[in-house]
Amino acid sequence: MSQTRPVRTxxxxxxxGLLHIGxxxxxxxxxxxARKHGGQFILRIEDTDLERSTPESVAAILDGMHWVGLDYDEGPFYQMQRMARYKEVIAQMLASGHAYHCYCSKEELDAMRSAAEARGEKPRYDRRWRPEDGKTLPAPPQGVSPVVRFRTPIGxxxxxxxxxxxxxxxxxxELDDLIIARPDGTPTYNFCVVVDDWDMNISHVIRGDDHVNNTPRQIHMYQALGAEVPLFAHLPMIHNDQGQKLSKRRDAVSVVDYDKMGFLPEALLNYLARLGWGHGDDEFFTxxxxxExxxxxSVSPSPSRFDRDKLLWLNAQHIKQTDPRxxxxxxxxxxxDRGVAVADGPVLADVCALLKDRSQTLVEMADQAEYFYRALTPTAEIVEKHLTPxxxxxxxxxxxxxxxxxEWTxxxxxxxxxxxxxxxxVKMPQVGMPLRAKVCGTTSTPSxxxxxxxxxxxxxxRRLAV
Structure with missing residues (x-):
């Protein structure tokens, strides 16, 4: 499988759900x-899981892509809007003999699996409805809507x-005959992916390595359709600091989480780029x-471990380089969000310029900026130490x-x-620290x-007079 066609990813x-950082x-x-090779990048929404797909999740994906700044050249395309095309290709595969109807009931399939397990074999469909030369098929049962199965090559x-x-x-x-259409005629994931990538002329399929097991089935379908098979690149999983796969229950995994925590999108992308890929010792880059x-x-096949401290460091570097406005x-x-209005205080961009070398996140910057817009009460500990009579x-x-x-400069x-x-x-701290405590309510400030x-x-x- 070599590629000479234009790059399209x-x-x-x-x-x-929300857009996952993986x-x-x-x-x-x-x-x-795609950008490196002058190609096109396409966004496709795979929304055929009607029970779990929601308009809110679609909006979250589009908003997340916009927030991180990954612009797409075509799309978004929606699989649910392509049903007529899928049914057309299924009919084509049935006519060519690359697919067939299967009338097995759930009970029959369960019995096949149990029998295979009892023999110590891998549980699978026994291909009883697969047409073969010299094979007599059972009569289709009345009132049963069949699934459509792909005819996987044997041997x-x-x-x-x-x-x-x-x-x-x-x-x-090792592969059985995959179901490509359910009894109600709706197509299944692996089939839709192949038709979409074929129709959209995708040259490179870059995806997580949890899809490796889908790839052989999809290659067979490309070949059955006479379609050019794309090149595949399966990226390693991202693990948390405990070496476990990132979990929505345990870990901050959506881009919305990182937006709310005050990360810059370019810092998150910079960090994600370094998970499984590297360019020498370079850590900070645009x-x-x-x-380029x-x-x-240069992508490693091994899982990468998410390091929040490294992300914080990178975010701080990007904050330092960002325009205060x-x-x-x-x-x-x-x-x-905390009820602080900035209209009556100093220009916020000037405050950010003063604070940006001291902040790992924008939430930290907001914490430090608060005293510029309302007087804060120092803690009893600060009063005892720095605001004596x-x-x-x-x-x-x-x-x-x-x-x-x-002049007030x-x-x-x-x-x-x-x-x-x-x-x-006296010494400078004997003036500077009480000044900070009285005016800012904290002893941790810039100059x-x-x-x-x-x-x-x-x-x-006014604050000194209080």
Missing amino acids: RFAPSPT GVRTALFSWAY GTVAWDDQVKGRIEIAND LSQFV WFSLD RLAGRVEGFLA DDEARLGFFAEGAARLP TEALSAYIKEFVKQQG VDAVLALLGREEVL
């Missing part, structure tokens, strides 16, 4: 491969050169650099001198604080002169 999630990594690798092997895992061969005798460097040859757009939402008296003298400053305040410390005959400058003279003097 796809991301095909099932809308049965899915985002699959989408990222598929997107990057020999099916093989492919996986772009991540290398050569894989499966004996055809999306454009990733596209990406190759399937963009940060402010996100931080304002986090502040609003002597400290309060000293702050009173500080306020008197600050009120007379001709970082530079002017820096000079004034240094002179005040000298006049008082105090910069904080006072941003707060403004009127607000600082």
